[in-house]
Amino acid sequence: MTKTVWLFPGQGSQAVGMGADLKDLPAAQAKLARADEILGWSVLDVCRGEESQLARTLYTQPCLYAIASILVDALAEGNLKPDFVAGHSLGEYVALYAAGVFDFESGLRLVKRRAELMDTAEGGKMVALLGFDREKLQDFIDKTDGVVLANDNSDGQAVISGTPEAVDAVVASVKTKKAVALNVSGAFHSPLMAEAAQEFAALLEPIPFNDAAIPVLSNVDPTPCTEGAQLKERLVKQMTGSVRWREIMAKLPELGVEKAVEIGPGQVLAGLLKRGYSAIARENISSASDVAKVL
Incomplete structure (x- = not known):
């Protein structure tokens, strides 16, 4: 079977x-x-x-x-x-x-x-990231208060979640092929x-x-x-x-x-x-x- x-x-x-x-x-x-x-x-x-x-x-x-x-x-x-x-x-x-x-x-x-x-839910932000260096992404997340890896979907796809300021800081620091803000009001997960x-x-x-x-x-x-x-x-x-x-x-x-x-x-x-x-x-x-x- x-x-x-x-x-x-x-x-x-x-x-x-x-x-x-x-x-x-x-x-x-x-x-x-x-x-x-x-x-x-x-x-x-x-x-x-x-x-x-x-x-x-x-x-x-x-x-x-x-x-x-x-x-x-x-x-x-x-x-x-x-x-x-x-x-x-x-x-x-x-x-x-x-x-x-x-x-x-x-x-x-x-x-x-x-x-x-x-x-x-209010006061949060989520951004989907495509094509990134996983080690560098995790490093920036670890150094930034108020943001986490919310969806670890695959080697090349993830979603970060947290306060708008913290999420924006990580997005600005990590090189990605694409970063898309999700249409949600809360920082889920x-x-x-x-x-x-x-x-x-x-x-x-x-x-x-x-x-x-x-x-x-x-x-x-x-x-x-x-x-x-x-x-x-x-x-x-x-x-x-x-x-x-x-x-x-x-x-x-x-x-x-x-x-x-x-x-x-x-x-x-x-x-x-x-x-x-x-x-x-x-x-x-x-x-x-x-x-x-x-x-």
Whole structure:
């Protein structure tokens, strides 16, 4: 059997029209209806609406979670199951759902509150960097108060996060092929999210986390884990901790993974994997029609 990992993208992968054909899946209709009740708005309506609304954190995260979780359900109904799961930032919540750590509604409620906290965050800045000297970047980060490596995506792609002054200072000091300021108001995955993280941890505390049926590679710790309590602890740390995606990718060949299936819109994670680990076969499932093809 081919050893497989399911990967779940995070914010930035969304696209207008995503999930349009999920309404054709009988099993999806009940979950979409329940999602609309919990959120107070329609996932599919937002997904086929204005790009500006879908791109807002408040809506992006619940939409991505709902759509990817429904795709997971459809694959599971076809008796497909991976050997490992991992998700980038918001995608980690779908990974935990896919592994049976919590149910759909519990995950959606967590994502809803996470999105609200992040949507109202202020005073921070995030910049994506492409093509840089990793050692020099880390050196400047270490020397500059108020900035951290938020998303360590690959050898040539990263996101720094922190106060606007600190982020600008690092960008001015490090030679890059490209530096792009992200359209966010907060310094996500940095210590500046500590207050929001504390509130979120209190919300997480009473929610039961089952032991995972599938090992999960977490953002803050890329080692496979199935223990529910440990997975919850890792999730608490995620809001202020770095997304260690480069290390997650490096772990896959060590685990004998031969195939990666990116579940959700776009092929961001497959693209990162292709550049660094092309020997791992890649597949994308973003719609009901894609599910039909693999079943």
